[in-house]
Amino acid sequence: MFGNIFDFLSSGENIAFFICALLAIGGAIFMLSFTKVVHMVLALALTFISLAGLYVVLDAEFVAVVQILIYAGAVSILMIFGIMMTKHQGEEEEPKRPWHNGLLFVGAAGLFGLIFYAIQKSDLPSGTMQPAQDNTLEIGKLIFNAHVIPFELMSVLLTVAFIGAIIVAKREED
Template sequence: MQWNGEFLAFFLLSVMAIGGAVFMIHFTRVVHMVLALAFTFLSIAGIYVLLHAEFVAAVQVLIYTGAVSILMLFGIMLTKHRTSDHSDSRSRHQLLSFVGVAAFFGVIMWVIYHTPFSGGKAETAKYTVANLGEWVFKQYVIPFELTSVLLLAALVGAVILAKKERDA
């Protein structure tokens, strides 16, 4: 294992991603959970940059960090939610959760270190951003447009439901 800048950046970004996910699970306020989730998404986008997948990193930032996080915040603001915190003692539950996560981590690390990975190079010449755009807008244009219509219908339905709740 070499300690170079790329390894250090990957280590920091992965710790930030895992930390954001742990904070998202640990927080009790929904807004804090969304911010921790956005932090996790940004860290994952940084990992994509390290993998030289700049397009995927940009899509990660635009779609997940931007759109999904903002959509979650709008959903929180449009719905009625309780702001009271429930601070019941969950120490036994937390201990069992920690033991389960530690065991799962151990199994995953054992599988990673005992799995032989091939060192072959992937053929990336035909998987470019231009080809992706060509596939989406030529071969898959109907599913792409149907997805956008479905998302628009969901947005209109959410606004109508929020307006009905506010009027009641």
């Protein structure tokens, strides 16, 4: 059983995958566990950046850059902007029962054990994957040849939404 783990961790690519996966899962758990919204946004940003690291390990560099730009950057800033624009009262959450964190840990460890057991017992086909030579070039060809109309419609929609947000913010200011 542990021989398979050591074989898995024998290459740097697998170690990077393992670290990014742990950070993504940890960030998601922290996002759900924190009580302050700013801390939740930071944990969510950690999850998004870890997912970008997973995309790099999987040779999807373009998707990793888009993940960082759109989700880790824009969505996190948008959430912080929304927090700043709304009024929050200093309401404190009632303290959790002392056994709550213990049950959470037992549940998470049980789920991890179940998934680990299922992966160890599964018979996965082995083979080599031939990645595309230039992922970004292929994505660009698809966007600007086969999907140019939806791409342009999306850019118009985002521009209209941006202008609408500015108008709404100006009305509230006055």
